[in-house]
Amino acid sequence: MGFDVDLFVIGGGSGGVRASRMAAATGAKVALAEDSRMGGTCVIRGCVPKKLMVFASTFRELPGEARAYGWDIPDGHFDWTNFRTKLHAELDRLEGVYRRLLDGSGVKVYDQRARLADAHTVELTDGTRITAKHILVATGGRPERPDLPNAHLGLVSDDIFLLDSLPKSILIVGGGFIACEMACILAGLGVKVTQFYRGAQILRGFDDEARGLVAEAMRDQGIDLHLGTNIVEMAEAAAMSGHAQDLATEAGITPDLLPVTGEKGCPVWVKATNGTESVYDAVLFATGRTPNTLGLGLEELGVTLGRRGQITVDAYSQTAVPSIYAIGDVTDRVNLTPVAIREGMAFSRTVFEGQPTPVDHDLIPSAVFTQPELGTVGLTEEAARDQEPIEVYATSFRPMRTAFAGSNHRVLMKLIVSQATRKVLGCHIVAPEAGEMIQMAAIAVKMGATKEDFDRTVAVHPTMAEELVTMRSPTRRS
Ligand code: NDP
Numbered sequence: 046m047g048f049d050v051d052l053f054v055i056g057g058g059s060g061g062v063r064a065s066r067m068a069a070a071t072g073a074k075v076a077l078a079e080d081s082r083m084g085g086t087c088v089i090r091g092c093v094p095k096k097l098m099v100f101a102s103t104f105r106e107l108p109g110e111a112r113a114y115g116w117d118i119p120d121g122h123f124d125w126t127n128f129r130t131k132l133h134a135e136l137d138r139l140e141g142v143y144r145r146l147l148d149g150s151g152v153k154v155y156d157q158r159a160r161l162a163d164a165h166t167v168e169l170t171d172g173t174r175i176t177a178k179h180i181l182v183a184t185g186g187r188p189e190r191p192d193l194p195n196a197h198l199g200l201v202s203d204d205i206f207l208l209d210s211l212p213k214s215i216l217i218v219g220g221g222f223i224a225c226e227m228a229c230i231l232a233g234l235g236v237k238v239t240q241f242y243r244g245a246q247i248l249r250g251f252d253d254e255a256r257g258l259v260a261e262a263m264r265d266q267g268i269d270l271h272l273g274t275n276i277v278e279m280a281e282a283a284a285m286s287g288h289a290q291d292l293a294t295e296a297g298i299t300p301d302l303l304p305v306t307g308e309k310g311c312p313v314w315v316k317a318t319n320g321t322e323s324v325y326d327a328v329l330f331a332t333g334r335t336p337n338t339l340g341l342g343l344e345e346l347g348v349t350l351g352r353r354g355q356i357t358v359d360a361y362s363q364t365a366v367p368s369i370y371a372i373g374d375v376t377d378r379v380n381l382t383p384v385a386i387r388e389g390m391a392f393s394r395t396v397f398e399g400q401p402t403p404v405d406h407d408l409i410p411s412a413v414f415t416q417p418e419l420g421t422v423g424l425t426e427e428a429a430r431d432q433e434p435i436e437v438y439a440t441s442f443r444p445m446r447t448a449f450a451g452s453n454h455r456v457l458m459k460l461i462v463s464q465a466t467r468k469v470l471g472c473h474i475v476a477p478e479a480g481e482m483i484q485m486a487a488i489a490v491k492m493g494a495t496k497e498d499f500d501r502t503v504a505v506h507p508t509m510a511e512e513l514v515t516m517r518s519p520t521r522r523s
Pocket of ligand 1: 191192218219220221222223224226242243244248249275331332333334379380381411412413414
């Protein structure tokens with residue numbers, strides 16, 4: 046039976062675009078549907094605009110540091126409107142690059158929403174039906190608000206990049222990647238940040254010592270971090286009377302001047318689990334993301350979905366329906382752009398190049414772009430200790446650059462080593478540019494380097510990362 050195309054990809058994010066280009070390069074006839082902007086979460090409302098905001102936010106400390114180094118420069122003022130205009134021009138440029146790449150690869154793009162009509166047919170919003178030998182679902186995920194009355198008043202991460210103006214104060218709910226990164230970014234841009242995290246320490250799943258140091262640094266940066274705390278009630282401040290109005294005035298907001306809008310991003314009165322009541326200019330929910338599987342027609346065809354709505358796939362990203370594959374955040378494996386790209390490449394090799402390629406999800410490095418950053422690869426001390434006897438090599442110190450300027454900022458370099466094999470099981474770095482450092486360390490860890498391999502490597506002096514090859518005695522054994 047002849048099909049209209051060899052591959053139909055649903056979703057034009059990092060994973061979908063890479064898979065479609067690789068498949069097209071083998072001579073396959075490929076089409077792709079995207080109902081929003083090309084580039085997906087990473088390019089349009091995630092990694093890229095976030096990192097540009099990280100850069101913007103780090104300039105706040107620089108004038109003070111420069112003065113300590115003898116420069117005669119005043120503190121500056123951040124202009125959100127100016128930055129946002131440039132930010133969106135850059136995102137437009139990148140979206141154009143993605144479109145041109147697809148075009149150049151011969152991939153036919155449909156700017157429409159697609160759903161599956163049967164195991165080999167995709168239906169677009171305008172009713173067009175396209176048959177495909179293989180269908181790849183790469184629809185990503187979306188931010189999820191908690192199940193709480195009036196939660197619609199809160200912003201989600203997508204909204205931050207589109208704000209007309211920065212709020213004066215914000216309550217960020219959550220303790221994961223997005224909550225912590227946004228807390229540091231917004232504090233750096235001059236917003237008064239309060240953060241509620243329901244657990245005992247932010248960044249659950251990361252190394253405890255590293256989490257602790259990041260939390261300490263965030264507090265030093267002026268972030269009012271409340272652990273073991275959540276929202277119990279929220280309402281639009283302007284619609285409240287009495288006590289909430291007083292709280293708003295205290296917070297520098299004049300609620301009687303505000304129209305009641307009932308719209309997200311408005312000033313919000315919040316009651317916390319610790320009993321306190323406050324009014325914030327805005328609330329941001331960074332309470333996790335959910336896979337985009339709704340309305341795709343997957344379950345009707347026999348594709349299995351997990352508890353969170355994620356598509357269940359095997360090691361080759363194949364679903365329970367043999368002609369349908371899925372990659373990236375929609376499968377909720379490791380939700381990172383480079384992983385989605387890897388999954389897309391492995392899919393193309395498996396299906397279009399005749400080389401069955403399982404995706405290697407082992408020892409994936411990642412970074413949280415807080416200030417300082419947290420870079421990590423491999424096992425945490427806690428997980429490694431549960432697995433086997435280990436040695437921990439760790440050092441925390443004030444780095445030269447900021448120490449000279451009188452700052453108490455500390456960094457952490459930490460290696461987890463197997464007592465039996467001497468292999469470095471995990472590396473955790475809390476430091477400015479830890480994302481850059483962990484990328485390099487991850488090569489050694491992925492290659493199975495031992496502590497002695499690290500020790501044989503000559504230090505680059507004077508750097509922060511040199512500590513990774515100069516730690517002689519274990520801090521502890523367990
Ligand atoms: P995470 O799953 O990392 O964090 C969600 C946070 O919200 C957790 O702290 C969670 O608490 C908390 N939470 C969940 N539900 C509720 C609730 N009902 N009330 C209060 N708190 C709640 O999600 P993010 O949205 O931060 O990020 C999503 C994914 O995106 C990440 O896992 C990561 O893979 C990716 N990402 C990667 C980045 C990077 O590489 N730098 C940057 C940003 C995102 P608890 O811990 O108790 O569950």
